[in-house]
Amino acid sequence: MVKSFEELKEKAKVKGQKRLVVACAEDKTVLEASMSAMETGLITPIFVGDKNKILEIGKSCGFSVDNKYIEDIIGVENSVKKSVEIVRSGNGDFLLKGIVKTSTFLKGLLDAECGLRTSRRLTHSAILEAPGYHKLFQLTDGGMNVKPDVETKIDIIKNACDFALSLGVMKPKVAILAAVEVVNPEMQETVDAAIIKQMAERGQLGEILVDGPLALDLAVSKEACEKKGITSSVAGDADILIVPDIAAGNISAKILIYLGKAKAAGIILGAKAPVVMLSRADDTETKLNSIALGVLSC
């Protein structure tokens, strides 16, 4: 796994400019982030939305958007539909959600006829660079699936592993997290972890290493493993942390970002093309990191 977002962005630049399709681009946040990603050589943008508004918002942010980057479409649903179509037809590489409700965006994305649906569920991965860890790691799913069952967790794992592969990790180490490292029937996440671990042992999940249930300290700290006498091929060196549910994932990713000074980016996996969603609360660096992730996973 790459060690930092700097390294990741360099890798993305080497890969060459990808075509970023921005659905409903009439928004300061996505316009600024996309322009900045273009300036750093990561992408070529295709802004889908109301041309006049896009030009106006661009102007108010201090840059002029070239007409050739704009696909003039009125209406939110139309804009999403057009954006998805551009990617589907091979004229765009990945998507960025603009100023459109997540539910409306996902409806267009997952449309059975003309969407980008695959056999996998959509899952969210946060990629984190933390002061106390020796490499970037994924934490998933703190953004999409509320209370995943075993089948959903398997999709979460498969999506994260495919993505890890695109970041250059050949045999990702997956830690399934819980509060404890023993299987306790009263804690469903420990039961799920045992099931998935055994599926992986039987080769049902492909070329990955899985261990769980693991408490967080055992997943990421070799020292904690030594003190507790735990040995495993994953423990102390995890590339991917699987959380029990959206609350655990969302809280733990954000606590590390806001209070532990970690750098972060997020991506939605499981569609035919990667999808980037930014939050208004993200800082400029986070937004750029997320777009770089999208480039790498194309």
Add this chain to the structure above:
Amino acid sequence: MVKSFEELKEKAKVKGQKRLVVACAEDKTVLEASMSAMETGLITPIFVGDKNKILEIGKSCGFSVDNKYIEDIIGVENSVKKSVEIVRSGNGDFLLKGIVKTSTFLKGLLDAECGLRTSRRLTHSAILEAPGYHKLFQLTDGGMNVKPDVETKIDIIKNACDFALSLGVMKPKVAILAAVEVVNPEMQETVDAAIIKQMAERGQLGEILVDGPLALDLAVSKEACEKKGITSSVAGDADILIVPDIAAGNISAKILIYLGKAKAAGIILGAKAPVVMLSRADDTETKLNSIALGVLSC
């Protein structure tokens, strides 16, 4: 709220030496931590357990335990019983769990006849000093209650608020965490948060400020609140973070400690006297911080 563990330890020293009763003290970890706490003037120890073993282990760690600090008792159950009795009779101020199974220890602690049970449930609070926050804060419950219902969450909140008071916070700010800040019937933690918030509004929880559901960024970052247009008396400045369940709490506290370089301590609240439990994986500083917390909450 105090700003750091250094400040907290100074406060504990000012309070004066408290009598720490160590149940089943035949253990390197607790002996070392207690001796170190005595040296720094925080406590006077009462080591309950097999005298010969205690002396032997002390010797192997390079210090001689004075006989006057030892209560010679053979047998794990007996040792727990005696320790609880010492506190119950007023001859000790708080407890430290030594080398005894948590279940055995809690059984003795909660014994209906001769334990230290109160009307409140036992709850675990982690106290954290994080690089990105302006004060110490509590995160609870990531250690005792697996899937707390509303009633249990209220005990968790009350215990944490009483404890905050002993740390000098007169009107603690309590954030009930979830992945989102909207109430969503499919996410039980957001429903529980709404219920508890309204109970607090009606004055049912005493002199505290509560808000929830709150995503973590809103609980601790004024900047995130501004960007999302959220105002509340708690948001951006929480003293106490209430997590949905043990998994979310355990993972988020540990990720901040191990990957976000936070300092930490833990304490069990809700009994007649505070109870400290240390983990072998804790470092010396964490152990000492936990004992200082015990002193302050006596």
